[in-house]
């Protein structure tokens with residue numbers, strides 16, 4: 001197939017997500033800090049708006065991906081093979097990837113600035129502001145991931161290829177401990193992200209994952225119905 | 240004199256920390272918990288009554304939280320107002336003329352560095368009249384044990400962000416229960432569930448700070 005032969009295989013593609021495109025919806029932050037949907041309080045809303053505008057200068061988004069074209073879904077749909085390694089991605093994710101012919105392994109972070117700011121505020125007794133900063137940071141990194149996903153989508157479209165949704169270790173029964181395997185496919189400290197022995201990424205506001213690539217795959221809207229996390233804020237917002 | 244006490248309880252419930260704090264808007268320019276506590280002490284009001292008023296305010300906001308009329312941000316604002324009072328009450332705690340409900344040792348488990356959830360719980364628990372000993376993040380079993388040795392009647396809380404670190408709770412709980420069978424351990428954090436808490440023999444699980452307060456209070460009731 002000509003399209004897939006043009007893929008930049010095993011090359012690092014580094015991206016700097018644009019700050020001005022990190023559009024943060026205050027409604028998501030409200031839900032993120034525990035309010036029900038449609039709840040509104042002027043004081044809180046003002047605080048959220050101020051923090052969102054001040055947050056831009058505290059973020060240093062970085063992301064990137066590497067494509068592997070040896071993707072194979074085992075017939076039992078429990079294991080995905082790529083980058084010469086076997087991943088226990090389990091059923092939900094493996095099934096979504098079965099039509100893909102290649103996979104992009106991505107990392108994304110907004111850097112440590114926001115979590116440091118949040119910690120400082122809380123340590124100074126400004127609990128609520130610190131809490132809001134944390135929620136804004138979580139949403140900002142999601143937006144940075146979204147930009148990365150969109151970038152890959154545009155690149156692949158030029159080659160006549162589609163992409164799937166994104167999937168992360170720790171979600172949909174893919175053990176979070178497999179972060180170690182995933183990280184072994186990227187250079188150490190890539191995007192400024194370090195992995196602890198217990199598979200925690202530092203800075204905390206970071207996301208890792210995979211995106212399938214192929215002529216017959218499609219990206220769909222956020223698929224909460226696939227996941228089983230009943231408490232997740234995204235489910236509360238999207239459903 | 241009673242007016243100060245009544246106002247103080249309201250300031251705690253509404254999260255009015257001091258005169259300059261703009262929140263809540265309808266109490267703008269009025270004295271907050273900080274000023275009222277100071278006035279109460281100067282007026283010679285028994286520190287136990289001052290603390291009692293605060294507890295009443297915290298209980299009211301807690302009840303609203305349980306009924307979905309208040310949310311985590313409101314709990315935090317009340318806790319902040321409460322902590323302003325605590326500063327004035329400190330000498331009374333030190334002299335022993337006023338007692339707290341008990342001690343709560345909290346930490347994020349070994350291998351984990353996520354601390355915001357744990358801090359939010361600490362704030363609210365402290366605001367509800369508990370002395371909180373925060374051991375920080377990446378807390379080893381030995382560190383928990385040493386803290387319990389220092390504060391024998393304390394209740395222990397553990398927080399985790401990922402399933403990889405959540406499993407370290409089990410090891411710490413086993414070691415604590417082996418040495419201090421009577422010590423109660425509460426667990427919490429994003430990946431936790433009541434089922435998991437039962438499985439690792441934790442005494443309790445709480446999904447939010449208010450539920451943690453409720454559990455803690457039930458142990459000393």
Ligand code: B12
Nearest residue numbers: 168170201204207208229356396398401402427428429445
């Ligand atoms: C926002 C979010 C993110 C954000 C921010 C992360 C952060 N924590 O700062 C981003 C997008 C960066 C992210 C990334 C990841 N995430 Co995430 N994320 C969440 C989400 C939706 C909310 C977590 C949060 O920040 N809550 C707000 C804070 C304030 O709450 P909290 O810490 O939970 O604390 C509250 C309670 O738990 C409780 N509490 C806390 N401690 C204690 C202690 C005691 C004693 C008590 C009684 C109560 C208590 O009270 C607190 C206040 O209300 C959860 C799902 C969920 N609904 O919880 C998943 C979740 C935590 N993430 C998950 C995963 C897998 C990841 C990633 C590994 C994905 C990936 N591969 O990239 C990464 C890991 C990041 C890292 N650094 O390693 C999983 C973790 C489970 C697992 N499998 O290990 C979760 C649970 C989702 C799921 N159901 O699978 N995530």
